[in-house]
Amino acid sequence: MSRQPGVPGRHARAGFRAARADDSTAVPQGLLKAARKSGQLNLSGRNLSEVPHCVWRINVDVPQEANQNLSFSAADRWWEQTDLTKLILSNNKLQTLSEDLRFLPALTVLDIHDNQLTSLPSSIEELENLQKLNVSHNKLKTLPGEVTNLRNLKGLYLQHNELTCLPEGFEKLFSLEDLDLSDNRLTTVPGSFSSLPRLMQLNLSSNQLKSLPAEISRMKKLKHLDCNSNLLETVPPELAGMESLELLYLRRNKLRFLPEFLSCRLLKELHVGENQIEVLGAEHLKHLSSILVLDLRGNKLKSVPDEISLLQSLERLDLSNNDISSLPCSLGNLHLKFLALEGNPLRTIRREIINKGTQEVLKYLRSKIQDAGPTHSDSAQETTAMTLPSESRVGAHAIATLKSLDYSDKQATLIPDEVFDAVKNNTIISVNFSKNQLCEVPKRIVELKETAIEVTLGFNKLSCVSLELCMFQKLTFLDLRNNFFDSLPEDMKLLIKLQLINLSFNRFKVIPEVLYDIPTLEIILIGNNQIGSLDPQKLMTMENLLTLDLQNNDLLHIPPELGNCVHLRTLFLDGNPFRVPRAAILKKGTAAVLEYLRSRIPS
The missing domain is CATH 3.80.10.10 (Ribonuclease Inhibitor)
Structure with a gap:
């Protein structure tokens, strides 16, 4: 649509301006019109190097269709528009965002991932209704302190940037439930994180962390903690007191031993593969009553304790690429769905048994338990019962x-x-x-x-x-x-x-x-x-x-x-x-x- 001649570029009253002519080429008027009805605007993948002015002022300026000599139906009354609540600007070439962001105070979702942003405007603090902010895959080196004023923010996604530190006052984001800081350049985690009472997921993977603050244990609702691919040599013993923790990822660090997970009774997955762990003791296992997945691949373990049989909920156990020469027969009493042993110098189990898969290995280990029983004949009978189908062609058991x-x-x-x-x-x-x-x-x-x-x-x-x-x-x-x-x-x-x-x-x-x-x-x-x-x-x-x-x-x-x-x-x-x-x-x-x-x- 073209503007009628004679319409001034700026309305007499502040805040009411006509749309600029060059905006219509970047953002079709039909798209803006639909956004005024739905409250959602998706400008993803439009090769934008800057956000058109009309987007920031979509709920402020008189729309272009109001300047046409048209009669409006009830459905097309521009003055009955909906405030913009969701704005998607991802996969463009944006290097900066205008301070005019403040003209969209009703936003609950702002998605600007995969751009070239090096900073965020300070006016972001005026988005007091914002619940989700995605600024991942950009070039941010710092965050403005104003971000910490977003009191309703539930999801903050900052992965794949160049952040070396975080602003003071992060604890003020008391509504935050999901925080992703992976693939940055962080060397420390503020102890103030412990004051995020509702945080359930925290991703710190692929940074340069050498330690975690002991205060992290105060996150009483944290369920998912990802610290993969850092430089951690130890984890604070206080981590054992995180009662709600369900998933813990510590892969690709420099850990030499495991902590004792005393109170982590809800822990379902523990991933500590590709570290330098040499010893796995009974004290590391006895409290993991709910564990389903235990990943110990790529360490320096030489043995597995008999107490592994205490993990009766365990479904997946990865011991590949260690220095294990033998396995405890008690391992056969577990109800594993997957057992990985490749890359170990195992001498007590023939490779042909290992190659047959998990169930054959478990069967073999169970047969060894029976061999240690009171009589050889009893042992042989039990082994036969487990390895051969009964009278039918299919083993129903x-x-x-x-x-x-x-x-x-x-x-x-x-x-x-x-x-x-x-x-x-x-x-x-x-x-x-x-x-x-x-x-x-x-x-x-x-x-x-x-x-x-x-x-x-x-x-x-x-x-x-x-x-x-x-x-x-x-x-x-x-x-x-x-x-x-x-x-x-x-x-x-x-x-x-x-x-x-x-x-x-x-x-x-x-x-x-x-x-x-x-x-x-x-x-x-x-x-x-x-x-x-x-x-x-x-x-x-x-x-x-x-x-x-x-x-x-x-x-x-x-x-x-x-x-x-x-x-x-x-x-x-x-x-x-x-x-x-x-x-x-x-x-x-x-x-x-x-x-x-x-x-x-x-x-």
């Missing part, structure tokens, strides 16, 4: 109790319908169809896609992965070894939680491309294939990859750039025809191999 569907070692060319029918309404976590003669993945396996997290299809005659298998979005463990695979379908990138894949003893000539598109992968076992070359640049993109097994392939050359994959904790290269690195270097372990390769990168 395993389905109901272990949540496992096991039809392995039958030399069957297909899986009978009665196997799937036996599941009924039971939840299945683990599926084992290994050691058969299957030429294709059973189509009815898709019936288990909502719950299964482990699928074992090794030792068959499979040559392709079906779409049905790619629909298992909770899958974390996939065993496809000893088949006829030479490629994997692109649809496998739908396995968005896959952590371990075993492709050993197949026919791969390169690492399948789709694996690079699964960012959650931590362990790739692809030994005993025909792989002749590596792409270190693509492997470097797999930041979560900890174990890569390339034993017994056809590698004539190991690219020096592979040394830049510093995230690798375990790299197996034995049995390949390359001459360098020499066997003596390979024996020194992964760190030495990577360092050697880096030294050979041309300068």
Whole structure:
């Protein structure tokens, strides 16, 4: 719409001005008109380098349509507009925000993430109704103190900026429930945070924190604390008194020991992977009565105490990439859905048992408990009862109790319908169809896609992965070894939680491309294939990859750039025809191999 001639650029009364002509090109008048009715304006992804003046004054100036010689219906009366309560300016090129922000005092949501902001206007304190402020993915180095006057603020999102400190008075944000300060440059956390009485989620990950204030324990409603990827060497013992804490993330720090979680009786997930923890004692475990997930991967643990059996609620235990040589048999008494052991020098359990997955390991450990019983015959009888189905073809006990569907070692060319029918309404976590003669993945396996997290299809005659298998979005463990695979379908990138894949003893000539598109992968076992070359640049993109097994392939050359994959904790290269690195270097372990390769990168 064009303005009528003769309409002045500024209204005689303060605060009432006509829309400027150049604003209409950046923000269509129809969009502004709709915003006056709904109270919401979305200007995301419009390549804006500045916010048009008409946006700030949307509830102040006379709208352009009021200057037209038009008759208004009841629905189009511009003077009956709604105050703007939600403004989205994300994914633009904004470097500054105008102080005119004060003309939108009714805002409850202001979303300006993914811009180039280096500061916020002081007038932000006049947004007294603001409940959610998202300024993530910008270039903020400081926050104005006026932010602390937003007394109704419930969610504050400041991740991915350049903040080195926080303004005084943060404790005045007493309505705050969710605070995200991850991926900044913070070196300290103010003790005043303890005065945030309603805070339930606090994300401090990917900063430069060397310690946490003891006062943090006063956050009586805090449920989720994320301190991943910092420089923490210890955590205050007062942390053990946080009665409401449910999720605690301390991955990728410098912790040497665990605190005793005396009062954290609601703690459901504890993530302390990739630290320097050497000892796990009974005192660290005895109070974790509600724990569901315990992540201890990538530490320096040499043993696991018998008291691990006290954690009867535990569902997921990650012990991968430690120095554990044996496991307590009492571990077999847990009702685990997932147990990760890769990357340990285990000597008491054969690798073939470990490769079969969680339920087989637990069964083996339980059998060892029975072996220690009063008589050998009693032990053997109990072991047989646990490893073989009773009189039926399907182990109903395993389905109901272990949540496992096991039809392995039958030399069957297909899986009978009665196997799937036996599941009924039971939840299945683990599926084992290994050691058969299957030429294709059973189509009815898709019936288990909502719950299964482990699928074992090794030792068959499979040559392709079906779409049905790619629909298992909770899958974390996939065993496809000893088949006829030479490629994997692109649809496998739908396995968005896959952590371990075993492709050993197949026919791969390169690492399948789709694996690079699964960012959650931590362990790739692809030994005993025909792989002749590596792409270190693509492997470097797999930041979560900890174990890569390339034993017994056809590698004539190991690219020096592979040394830049510093995230690798375990790299197996034995049995390949390359001459360098020499066997003596390979024996020194992964760190030495990577360092050697880096030294050979041309300068």
